Amino acid sequence: xxxxxxxxxxxxxxxxxxxxxTAKEFEQNREQKFLEGKVIASLFxxxxxxxxxSFETAINRLGAKVIGFSDATNTSQSKGETLKDTIKxxxxxxxxxxxxxxxxxxxxxxxxxxxxxxxxxxxxxNQHPSQTLLDLYSILQTQGTxxxxxxxxxxxxxxxxxxxxxxxxMSHFNPKFIxxxxxxxxxxxxxxGFLDRRGIEYIETTSLDEHxxxxxxxxxxxxxxxxxxxxxxxxxxxxxxxxxASMLGNVKDNMKILHPLPRVTEIDQDVDxxxxxxxxKQAENGLYVRMAIISYLLGYRPLK
Amino acid sequence: xxxxxLVVSALENGTVLDHIPAQYVYKALDLLGLKDxxxxxxxxxxxxxxxxxxxGIIKIADKFFEDEELNKLALIAPKATVNIIRDFKVVExxxxxxxxxxxxxxxxxxxxCVTNHQPIKTKFATIQNGDEISLKCHYCEKISxxxxxx
Numbered sequence: 001x002x003x004x005x006x007x008x009x010x011x012x013x014x015x016x017x018x019x020x021x022t023a024k025e026f027e028q029n030r031e032q033k034f035l036e037g038k039v040i041a042s043l044f045x046x047x048x049x050x051x052x053x054s055f056e057t058a059i060n061r062l063g064a065k066v067i068g069f070s071d072a073t074n075t076s077q078s079k080g081e082t083l084k085d086t087i088k089x090x091x092x093x094x095x096x097x098x099x100x101x102x103x104x105x106x107x108x109x110x111x112x113x114x115x116x117x118x119x120x121x122x123x124x125x126n127q128h129p130s131q132t133l134l135d136l137y138s139i140l141q142t143q144g145t146x147x148x149x150x151x152x153x154x155x156x157x158x159x160x161x162x163x164x165x166x167x168x169x170m171s172h173f174n175p176k177f178i179x180x181x182x183x184x185x186x187x188x189x190x191x192x193g194f195l196d197r198r199g200i201e202y203i204e205t206t207s208l209d210e211h212x213x214x215x216x217x218x219x220x221x222x223x224x225x226x227x228x229x230x231x232x233x234x235x236x237x238x239x240x241x242x243x244x245a246s247m248l249g250n251v252k253d254n255m256k257i258l259h260p261l262p263r264v265t266e267i268d269q270d271v272d273x274x275x276x277x278x279x280x281k282q283a284e285n286g287l288y289v290r291m292a293i294i295s296y297l298l299g300y301r302p303l304k
Numbered sequence: 305x306x307x308x309x310l311v312v313s314a315l316e317n318g319t320v321l322d323h324i325p326a327q328y329v330y331k332a333l334d335l336l337g338l339k340d341x342x343x344x345x346x347x348x349x350x351x352x353x354x355x356x357x358x359x360g361i362i363k364i365a366d367k368f369f370e371d372e373e374l375n376k377l378a379l380i381a382p383k384a385t386v387n388i389i390r391d392f393k394v395v396e397x398x399x400x401x402x403x404x405x406x407x408x409x410x411x412x413x414x415x416x417c418v419t420n421h422q423p424i425k426t427k428f429a430t431i432q433n434g435d436e437i438s439l440k441c442h443y444c445e446k447i448s449x450x451x452x453x454x
Contacts, residue, residue, distance in 0.1 A: 007445065083422050105418040105443025124416050126444055190447070 003297055004111040004118040008129040008165045013172040015296075015303065020137050022292035022301045023285070026061075030288070033063025034300055041090045042068035043099040044121070045077065045106075050261065050283070051121050055098050055130075058290035067094065087113045096298060117297040125161050131260060132165040134289040138282040139170075139217055142256040146170070152178040152211055155221035155241055155266060157187040162260045163221060167191055177202035178211040182237040184228065208241055213250045218243075218276075220259040220266050244268035248276055258282050318343070318365040320387040321377065326350050328380040329360035331454060335376045335409060336369070343367045355383060371398070376409065378402045379430070379437055379450055402430055402437060410439055410453040417444040428453070 005011065011019070026032065040059045044052050052070055059066050067090075069075055077086060083106060090097060091114040099107055100121040107120035107127070122128040140146050151170060153163045157179055167177065168191075177195065179187045179202060186204065195202055205211060212218070223241055228234040242265055243257070259267060259279040271277050295301040324332050329349050333339055344365040353359030368388065377384055378400035388396040406428040412419050419426045419441070428439035431447065439453050440446070 083418070084424075101418075102416070103418040103421055104414060104416045104446070105412075105441065106422075108443050109418050109422070109424055123418075124444070 001112065002115060002117040004107075004114075004120075005129050005293055005297060006108045006111055006118065006120045006123075007127045008132045008169045010129070016133065016136065016169065016172065018301075018303050019133055019289065019292045019296055020140055022296060023133075023137050023288040025301075026288040026291040027285070030061050030291070032061070032291075035059075035062040035064035035294070035298070038064040038095045038298070039093065040064050040066055040096045040098060040294070041094040042066050043086075043090065043097060043101075044068065044070045045072040045075075045099070045101040047071045048100055048122060051100060051128075051130075054283075054286045055119075055121060055290050058287055058294060059098075061287070062291055062294060064095070064294075068098075083109065084113050091115055096294065119293060119297065125159060127165060128161060129165065130286065130290055130293055131162055132169050133293065134282065134286040135162065135166050135219070135258060135260070136169055137285050137289050138256075138258055138278060141285070142278055143216055143254060146173040148174050149216045150176045150178065150214060151217045151219060152180060152215035153187075153219045153221070154180040154208060154243075155223050156185045156227060157181040157221070158185040159224070159227060160221045163187075163219065164191055166219065168194065171195070171198055171200060175200060178215055179204045180206070180208055180211065180241075182206055182223075182233075182240070184233065184237075185223065206240075208243065209247065212247060213252065216252060216255060218251075218255060218257045220257060220263070220279075222262070222264055222266055238265060241266050242268060243271055245270040245274055248274060251276065314392055315363050315365055315389045316392055318363065318367050318389050319369060320389060321362040321364075322359070322385045322387065323353065323355060324360040324362065324377075324381045324384050325356050326358040326360045329362065331380055332360070332362060332377055332384075335380070335454070336373065338362070338364065341367065371401075372403070374398065375401050375403045376406070379406065379410075380454065382435065382437070402432055404430060406430060406439055410448070412441045412444060412446065413448040413452040414441065414444050414446040417441055417446065419443055 042056055056066050087110045096117050098119045098121050101123050104124035104126040107123045111118040157163050223238055225234050255276055256278040257276050326349050346363040348361040350358045386398040387394045408425050410428055427442040431438045431440055437450050439448050
């Protein structure tokens with residue numbers, strides 16, 4: 001079984017830092033075609049344009065060719081073929097598989113069936129490790145370090161998988177957390193337990209204003225309407241978590257705002273022009289991080 | 305007519321599983337695959353017990369288990385005891401050990417887990433929290449309680 005990236009916990013601290021270091025190399029020089037002659041499968045069993053374009057651009061920039069599909073309706077899966085058979089077939093053709101699938105655990109399973117490395121580009125609400133690595137890279141690039149930072153996570157902390165994975169990955173680097181969420185969408189107990197066991201401090205609040213001025217990273221997420229049983233409750237909450245430029249008067253000078261995108265109402269457009277906005281650059285960073293993940297797993301940028 | 309007394313006879317050779325919580329006796333038969341074997345099996349349910357109030361007991365004639373097989377029982381009856389009987393005597397008493405991994409017998413409670421949609425053998429890591437055991441799915445990483453998973 002080749003080394004795959006399914007969950008952020010599959011990478012040690014050393015591997016995480018190595019991938020981030022490699023991403024810097026690609027940010028400085030994105031024209032490196034050392035994967036010429038390789039073929040990589042991009043299997044999107046559910047559509048995700050943003051993630052797919054980022055991965056496929058990374059593959060192309062490294063000189064490899066892409067095969068695959070962008071949704072499963074026209075594949076044999078719709079005829080009832082098992083996931084195992086689809087993966088086995090593709091595995092014969094390619095050097096690596098990038099996959100996104102609506103079922104949780106599907107990428108782990110695929111990595112056990114395949115002989116080539118598998119990169120999980122999202123398995124339902126479970127894991128999306130390349131997003132986590134690009135978040136880490138964005139934090140590193142804006143703060144100059146990952147050590148000892150205060151991260152304020154805002155919005156849907158209950159269902160938002162990006163916040164859960166980021167929390168786990170950051171636990172290597174002595175962070176402090178602020179969890180800003182409405183009662184209904186608070187950080188689940190299992191993740192708070194994870195922090196307790198590691199002696200990592202966190203504060204919970206329902207107010208966005210309360211801790212805005214003492215964090216290094218403001219990690220905003222979308223509050224999804226469909227999570228609420230009471231529509232009135234949603235209406236009340238959604239505006240509470242709208243960040244606008246007038247709220248940023250007293251924030252730390254080095255503070256940067258991250259968001260996995262797409263955003264809806266949670267960050268006002270007037271924030272885009274401030275020096276704190278980093279979410280578009282964050283999306284661009286995804287390209288370099290994905291180039292680094294692919295190069296590492298294929299053995300072109302091995303750990304020293 | 306003479307009055308015949310029904311006596312649960314002592315085993316000559318075999319295995320006695322004692323101190324099973326009464327409500328889990330059928331589950332225990334299931335876990336150990338005892339529903340399809342030829343051996344003579346005696347089952348007691350709701351017997352008086354100092355530990356549980358009511359307990360269950362299963363006696364299986366001429367059957368000896370591998371430890372690995374028996375340890376599945378620890379998932380539902382961690383305090384169960386196992387007596388190995390040879391020639392009417394207890395030759396060995398065993399305590400159960402919770403297995404680190406549970407393969408094939410449990411079901412993930414997450415409806416979106418790939419194992420509930422594809423023909424995949426389930427696999428869980430056991431998490432022990434005091435007397436409570438829960439199962440973490442190897443695939444979707446969600447945690448199921450024993451009650452939900454078995």
